[in-house]
Amino acid sequence: MSQKCHKAIHWFRKGLRLHDNPAFIEACKDASELYPVFVLDPWFVTNANVGANRWRFLAQTLNDLDNNLKSLHLRLFVVRGNPEIELEKLCKKWEITKLTYEVDTEPYAVARDKCVDLKMDNLGVSVVKCISHTLFDIHKVVKVNGGKAPLTYQSFQTAAARMGPPAQAVASPTLQDLQGCRTPIADTHDKEFGVPTLKDLGICSEDLGPNLFQGGETEALERMERHLKKVNWICAFEKPKTEPNSLVPSTTVLSPYLKFGCLSARLLYHKIIQVYKGKKHSQPPVSLLGQVLWREFYYTVAAVTPNFDKMEGNPVCKQIPWQENSEHLDAWKMGRTGYPFIDAIMIQLRQEGWIHHLARHAVACFLTRGDLWISWEEGQKEFEKLLLDADWSLNAGNWMWLSASAFFHQYFRVYSPIAFGKKTDPNGDYIRKYLPVLNKFPAKFIFEPWKAPLTMQQAASCIIGKDYPKPIVDHDTVRQKNIQKMAAAYAKSKNGASNDVKDLATSKKRPSSDASNSPVKKKKKA
Template sequence: MDAATAATATAAAAALVWFRKGLRVHDNPALDAARRSAARVYPVFVLDPRYLRPDPAAPSPGSAHAGVARVRFLLESLLDLDARLRCLGSRLLVLRARDDVSDAVCAALKDWNIGKLCFESDTEPYALARDKRVTDFAAASGIEVFSPVSHTLFDPAEIIEKNGGRPPLTYQSFVATAGEPPKPVMEEYSVLPPIGDTGGYELLPVPKLEELGYGDLSQEYIPPFRGGETEALKRMRESLQDKEWVAKFEKPKGDPSAFVKPATTVLSPYLKFGCLSVRYFYHCIQDVYRSAKTHTKPPVSLAGQLLWRDFFYTVSLGTPNFDHMEGNPICKQIPWRESEELFVAWRDGRTGYPWIDAIMIQLRKWGWMHHLARHSVACFLTRGDLYIHWEQGRDVFERLLIDSDWAINNGNWLWLSCSSFFYQYHRIYSPISFGKKYDPNGDYIRHFIPVLKDMPKEYIYEPWTAPLSVQEKARCIVGKDYPKPVVDHEAASKGCRRRMGEAYASNRLGGSTVKGNSSNSSRRKLCHGGQDVPDSSKSKQPRKRS
């Protein structure tokens, strides 16, 4: 055998599995294909400075794109993946990119003489550009590429093709087009092919959070959700053990103030990072349904929530500028106002509305909050009270949520701001009565805003209405220890409705901004996930204390 033939044979025997999302062993078609086709398998994760590089200008510790809660969850997920790979006789090879991840991957492909590259496909714009640079290099180098769809139930591109080249713009049309999702790849194996020679590469351990340069983290809250496939599977199994709960799950029903034991599965972060296969989760839910006499149906059922996820992935892939108002063909053009002062008050949990502030503080500390809590603060920022651009709120969620998913985050903000998908802008979440309905004693507020912990329950949602003597007894003077409301909700929401009406009228005069098969969407009464939007505020509104 000559040298060229030997080199070709060596390359064909080596496969690189590039982990990005999909941080798991179960139902991982990319890993499965590599182990079947190669004598040596290199499992690789590249630390991306885009998400990890410290940003001193950020409003809280972390990078420009990720707060420390999400970074912590990622690192925990990588540690768990490494442990699971070691149980299979392998390990995770952690590399650090100087600037561009694609450069690090291409260098490894060349230096390790890789013959096959396997990675889970990704539809986010940043990922598409990154992956194209790598696949172009692989094609020019004669490297085989296998990039299966496994982060979603369906292939979004196939759904768009089946729908005539356009994404379905309603949930119902999406479900009708999609059909049944494929089954997961669940073949068990006890060993992976060994890792080949890595030459002079510096193979890093998974870094500790404190090693990433985010400064003093001693005061940072450690969220109650630990990352990784092991925890994901455990949490899923525990959730599905209550078969009656699964069968009766209905998205409009849930307590957004429950924090000791959240009212949902809290599996969204594990789906975001791919620690849990969405296909495996979906089919496990179907197993429960088969054992139940009756069960709820999409869009409100538990399985229906996974279909919502795929809906947003599909629409985002097929919609230009999906993450912006301008140039987005399905987004209403609304002249949102600019107010840095009001935006910062919202972002930092200093609006003077305890329900809103407690939610934003939970977001900052935990990187997670209940979906109805997200609805409340999104509505307050945009069409409900402050009339500030949804893109600003989107950026805060994108950075702080541990389950921040590009398609879903943008889709939800488009929806909740009544910029697309849902158009009943007159239906507004009250920042007072909505939370009180679930938690009249205000335990959620007392937990996340300790300065209000001694405020009597009759004033906990409206502390500015408490007599001064009550505030003094509670050791919380409004305007000193806790801020006064930044707006009067009754007046602000009335103004928002008027402005939204004017913006909608202007959009109609300029032609419809929504194209495709969404003719019924403006009359629907469902918010995403089948959630009824609460009635407009009829509760007691801010009044000035004399």
């Protein structure tokens, strides 16, 4: 047995799990003392664009992580402050010799980690960082792709195939792995380093929706296993054939757990491969495995594209003259557009923190090129705030896709805010759940209540224009105008489409994503 010689901190950021956490395993190696640390920056608590439901999910995840660490005779140290400053203090206080963490490719994280690495170097602390939030080293994928981002799913698949299969997920550490390692825990630990309550975070209970998706690694693994047992469903899964307005989710809802790293993407990937083995199954991009690859695609492009979450200065994004209309934007946010299908989706998002990917498509198209002609950046901000699975790379990438600003360029294909929802919910049960004010309308008018006779509106105790708004725009009229605007913007665009993007725009197949709000194949008439 090797001599224990390190005092180590493992810095949890994403990767809030014990399974498939190679950086945490590295912290355990040869450690005489091990401190699992999560740094909660007070600036983010008061300034970040994070809604109450996601704060609750994070708090639940941290509590679950602390409980799982207890099984290893460890505890989680939640520290308040700027990570660069607090980690330096802790390293000096605890005489740390090794810092480990999982690689994060988002711009903020890259800049932050560079500063932390420099401080550790000055302190003589060795830094070990491991890739486990993504399937691959995405910079190697870019290198394999000729040194540029793969701008289509197909080109990404080609590059990824040259990488070989992702590494297998590593097992969680055991007590045996930690023999000879201790973590000094003071009696004041919970007071000094405990997981904050929602009250500590300034979250009012009135702002919380129903707790439908419990945060944490424990729930993530249980949810994954529940779905993997449905072998026929897994093998036949095709994302575009799932329902955007079912009363219970028609997909896995694993995306929040992947976003926080409660679930390893590599573990999920290889578990799906095991289910597929020897069986006929659907294929990427629409298959369940294809959804994991969609997540990887957006991470790869985002990591090497400047200003990926903005229109200006973003080399892959079309420059489109969106308009500002605060009244229309607020109506969209609050579910008051007068289009029940759109409004029900936005109310579900606000209440529950999750909506189906096709529902995301519908409201994103409506806000941007379909109806309101408002910038995708505004929609991105709202999704960032309200979604449990709000992921910087996926959120920006999909908003660009759905607004036809990047990746997808068939701007003339517009979701109908009326007909699209009728396909899978002709009785309007989804609308009735989230817009109870319309509950008494017959199915014939539930998607277009403004067309109901006044006597019917009176019988339903809902007068359109009084109890529920009239449509803020006429879809058929603005749709045609906006298609003309998109055509003009495309003609004027100086960016031009790369060969990859041109290939995608003319492709007969349109891919789909389970990781978050992404593209689907759909009929020309929605």
